[in-house]
Amino acid sequence: MKFFADTADVDAIRELNDLGLLDGVTTNPSLIKKSGRNILEVTKEICDIVDGPVSAEVTATDADEMIAEGRKLAKIADNIAVKVPLTLDGLKACKVLSGEGTMVNVTLCFSANQALLAAKAGATFISPFIGRLDDINVDGMDLIAEIRQIFDNYGFETQILAASIRTVNHVKDSAMIGADVITAPPAVIKSLANHPLTDKGLDAFLADIKAAGIKIL
Ligand code: G3P
Numbered sequence: 001m002k003f004f005a006d007t008a009d010v011d012a013i014r015e016l017n018d019l020g021l022l023d024g025v026t027t028n029p030s031l032i033k034k035s036g037r038n039i040l041e042v043t044k045e046i047c048d049i050v051d052g053p054v055s056a057e058v059t060a061t062d063a064d065e066m067i068a069e070g071r072k073l074a075k076i077a078d079n080i081a082v083k084v085p086l087t088l089d090g091l092k093a094c095k096v097l098s099g100e101g102t103m104v105n106v107t108l109c110f111s112a113n114q115a116l117l118a119a120k121a122g123a124t125f126i127s128p129f130i131g132r133l134d135d136i137n138v139d140g141m142d143l144i145a146e147i148r149q150i151f152d153n154y155g156f157e158t159q160i161l162a163a164s165i166r167t168v169n170h171v172k173d174s175a176m177i178g179a180d181v182i183t184a185p186p187a188v189i190k191s192l193a194n195h196p197l198t199d200k201g202l203d204a205f206l207a208d209i210k211a212a213g214i215k216i217l
Contacts, residue, residue: 024052098122
């Protein structure tokens, strides 16, 4: 399973990348706004840090404009994945941009049928939003399972990118179901390492190291 950081915070991206935990990055207009940076500049900086796909989202709602924006974004770096919304115009733009060899991430997916359309449009990634479904009392994991089954039934190569991940259980459940990628805030990715018994066990070991004067270097 690949881990993408869902952020436009370059310091957080650099930290995760240095830990060796990062396979890519996703951004969206809200994350760009939060960064306070120019979209083209910050996206270029992220692409220089990370080897894997970096999703940058179009701002237009019309297919032709999305295609023009997507072509401009794709010129930033070879690892750009153009992000388009799951609308009919977005699907049209996805088909054209994918046909030109550009990676496309179709975002704002909330149903299996939407995911099926994105796969048929040649999307590299489909982004079902788990947390936002949970917010309206719909189990987001059911959607991941449905998409996994449909893609496996027909051999679609579009990667399931579980997005709007808010908790460590979202990560585990996505992995159990077989999502190809999760994108999560850096804090969620780092907190996967946490366990109180690890802390307790390490404290005990450190106490014994000190008491026994154990040295390796
Ligand atoms: O990748 C999409 C993600 O940024 C949305 O997350 O928490 O705003 O629903 P959230």
